[in-house]
Amino acid sequence: MDLFSDESDNEMYEIGVFDSEGIVDTENRRLYNRINYRSEFSDSEFTYRFRLNKTSVDELLLKITPSLKVISSRNNGISPLHQLLLTLRFYALGTMLLxxxxxxxxxxxxxxxxxxxxxxxxxxxxxxYVKTLSNTQNAFHEIAGFPRILGAIDCTHVPIQLLDSNIGEEYRNRKGIFSMNVQGVCNADLLFMNVVARWPGSAHDATIFNNSRLKMQCEEGLFGNRWLIGDSLYPCTSYLLTPLLNPTSVAENHYNEAHIKTRNTIERCFGVWKRRFPILSLKIRVAMQTTQAIIIATSVLHNICRLNNIRDVDPEVAMPQESGDITYAEGIGQQNHSVRQQLINNYFSV
Incomplete structure (x- = not known):
């Protein structure tokens, strides 16, 4: 059967309701009419409901179909296309599975x-789709004159509902909310280059970075003389530049201003990502393994949308007001301010 065809899915079919003895209750059997949403909706309506356009859904389906199967032992199983559309709809609504x-x-x-x-x-x-790019510095330089930037790094909290009683307080962040603390790195075009989605909400941003493969790659010099740029939650090192907490000179103030404008890309990236997929802001109510998969999957879909110039779409549901991230006086880890000071003297002195 054609993967993209809904020909067999326009017919009525039924789902049985089982009683306590496992016998189908025919009186309460429910009838559904599975709709061909690709023909039902215009391009804009389709993108609004599923967050990707029809072309991108078709291309994505080709890539993931080998990993899927038609679910159900009945003749009218759930096709890979409808499985994908159901999942995209879940990401778009951030609501109950029902x-x-x-x-x-x-x-x-x-x-x-x-x-x-x-x-x-x-x-x-x-x-x-999510990988470190080699030509990021020019676009970053155009923002505020910051040289040789590899990417902007930060963490964002994704609220969750714990379904496993064996885990708990480590997922409660400093705002009292259960969450995953997710690390992201993006380029100037708001493409994710790194996403880490395995740390509980209580984890410090610097702890996540210090235990990441990305840090090891930086220390091994894999990215040459390019820098990451992050906020004061991170330690200042030879490969990660942070703002000065108490700038005292004109040059230091220029550095901080350029730093803020350049680092703002990752905050914008998180905002676009969460608006397109509201499930990331509305408390994910599934098992932990599925939660982690959803976070990574939506980062992949975000990049697909950016690479294919799919227009940003407003959330279909009311979004909670995002409050600012919790700040600390200084990042965790060994500090190395000499590279930062040399940069200030060479690039930001009047």
Missing amino acids: SVADFIGVSKASASRIVHHVSRAIAGLYPQ
């Missing part, structure tokens, strides 16, 4: 399995 299950026409249990499998399949594309 709502998106009804939207596509499956049971809640099937919706849960679909979101898990599709999210893992999309996350598997991470090496293809």
Whole structure:
């Protein structure tokens, strides 16, 4: 059957409701009419509901279909296309699984399995779409004159609902909310180049970086003489530049101003990412492994949207007000201010 065809999915089909003895209750059997959403919606309506346009959905489906299977033992199984659309709808609404299950026409249990499998399949594309780029410095320099910037780094909290009683307080962040603390690095065009989604909300930003493969790559000189740029939660090193907490000269103030404008790219990147996929702001209510897969999968989808110039779309649901990240006096780890001071003297002195 054609992966992109909904020909067989326009027919009525039914989902049985089982009683306590496992016997189908025919009186409560539910009928669904699975809709061909690719023909039902215009291009703009489709993008608004699924956050990707039709062309990108088709291309993505080709890449992930080998990792999926038609779910259900019934003749009218859930096609890979409908599995993908259900998952994208879940990302767009950030709501209960039952709502998106009804939207596509499956049971809640099937919706849960679909979101898990599709999210893992999309996350598997991470090496293809989320990677360090070699030509980032020129675009960063155009923002505020900051030289040789590899990428802007920061962390953002993704709220979660814990479903496992064996884990708990380590996921409570300093604002009292259960969350994952997610590290991201982007270029000047708001493309993710690195995403780490395995740390609980109580983890310090610098701790995440200090235990990352990215730090090891920086220390090995893999990126040459380019710098990461981050806020004061990070230690200032020879490869990661942070702002001065108490600038005293004109040059130091110029440095801080340029630093803020340049580092703002990662904050904008997080904002665009979360507005396109509101599930990242509305408390993810699935198992931890699925939560991590969703975070990585949406970062892949974000890059697909940026690379294909898919217009930014407003959230379909009300979004919580984002409050500023918690700040610390200084980053954790050994500080090395000499490189930063040399940069200030060479580039930002009047």
